Amino acid sequence: MGEDLKHLKILKQGAEARLYVCNYLGRPTLIKERFTKKYRHPDLDTVITKDRIKNEARSIVRCKTANIRTPTLYLVDFDRRRIYMEYLENSKTVKDFIKNLSNVENSCIIEQIKILAKLIGESIRKLHENNIIHGDLTTSNMLLVPKNENEEINWLEVDKLDLVMIDFGLSFIDSSTEDKAVDLYVLERAVESTDVPHLEVFHDILEAYQNFSENNTKELINKYREVSARGRKRTMVG
């Protein structure tokens, strides 16, 4: 941890970074610090960390241009291995949202998840239309925020929420169908391993992905099926 962050509380320790909340130029700000990983060789650590910060900053900016919602980027500090970005205080990860939803007695859970699936499918399609490959599409890396800041939030109604993509450290820019197909396959596996009370959720995501724009996705979907079949058929020797 950087000395200057000692007084801040750690919001979370994510998959590769520690996250702190502070106030930067009057705005609630999240500091994402990719601290030195002592388990790996220093040369490797430096290369990886630089890469990830670069990827994250680049993709956030690219999303802004493409009108895809992400936290706003405030500052990149390579020396201290940090990115400063907008802190979405009123947010829930999709993972926590689903968990929360599963805990309430409600007959329209499936309906809500279907709407959520559509939201996810469309957002990913937007990323891919702009050749942004996320690289780590999981339910922890998507946030839900209220559409209308001033309204009382009801965390059970997806209509009133927006989806925000985060964690672009493993992202890259590519136009190939293979990379987009792998991105979808990573998401499928992440969804499968989360306990979603609606089994066809990935099917719904894929459908929304396909229907979102006029451009033909036939080749891409075929590629996705190929990647997915390859994964499932992988021989496993003891």
Add this chain to the structure above:
Amino acid sequence: MVIAIGFEGSANKLGIGIVKDEEILANCRRTYITPPGEGFMPRETAKHHSENIHELLQEALDQSGITPQEIDVVCYTKGPGMGAPLMVCAIVARTCAKLWKKPIYGVNHCVGHIEMGRLITKAKNPTVLYVSGGNTQIIAYSRKKYKIFGETIDIAVGNCLDRFARVLKLSNDPSPGYNIEQAAKKGKKYLNLPYCVKGMDVSFSGILSYMEDKIDELLKEYTPEDLCYSLQETIFAMLVEITERAMAHCGSDEVLIVGGVGCNERLQEMMGVMCSERGAKIFATDERFCIDNGVMIAYAGALAFKAGSRMSFEASTITQRYRTDDVWVTWRDD
């Protein structure tokens, strides 16, 4: 109380183990070792197993001090693994079951590793890194399934190590991975290698072909020890990274490393450092339990048997492909 015997032979290790509940009564093993530069093939491996299995069975029974009549269930590895070697153990297990008039039970090899690891280390609900010659998976338990969160998208980490050992013509005795580990300890100069992580998945084929293609050139500048060192540092960093990603995703604070590559001390050390940086705990075992053995099959079979799972004699077949998440975990209620 359940006494179970387990036959394991899905790869080049032949193991027979006997357990009485959580107590290990016998753990016997023979390894088929090939000459330097050569890997093990199904036919020869099966031959090795069939030549050794009767003697090993006698050894296990002697070591345990029990008689076949005391055994409650005969367990064997149903898969995944190489067909012919799996078949040798299945046939002997079926014969014993008939001869001794005992029920038979086929066990998933990967689940065997996980349950053995949980038994030895007392880890309760860990994120599991399963690393062996044929497998690389990140697994976590949820609602009666061991779910696969991440895995290799091409070759297994152990396969990558073994094949690199062949490139360097290192000995296969006791195992190529062990000899790479020893060589790596003397390595000093670090070579930057391709690093490939996709979410919670990894890929090793790029690194291996890079090393294979450039080996003559590399050996002019680096010693074989340097290369072993650099290879280990790179691929283990990838494994630790995806393990950490899965832990963050699942909110888990325990890691259990199982499988043959899991006894590599450098991997354990790196994982330990990662854990201490996030307030988590690491669990690992030594070569007696990490490397394929019969105890893990006996123990996992006994757990299922105690929970009421049964297998008909007709169903006691083998299968080369058998995913970890295909098993219904009847013995866990959490």
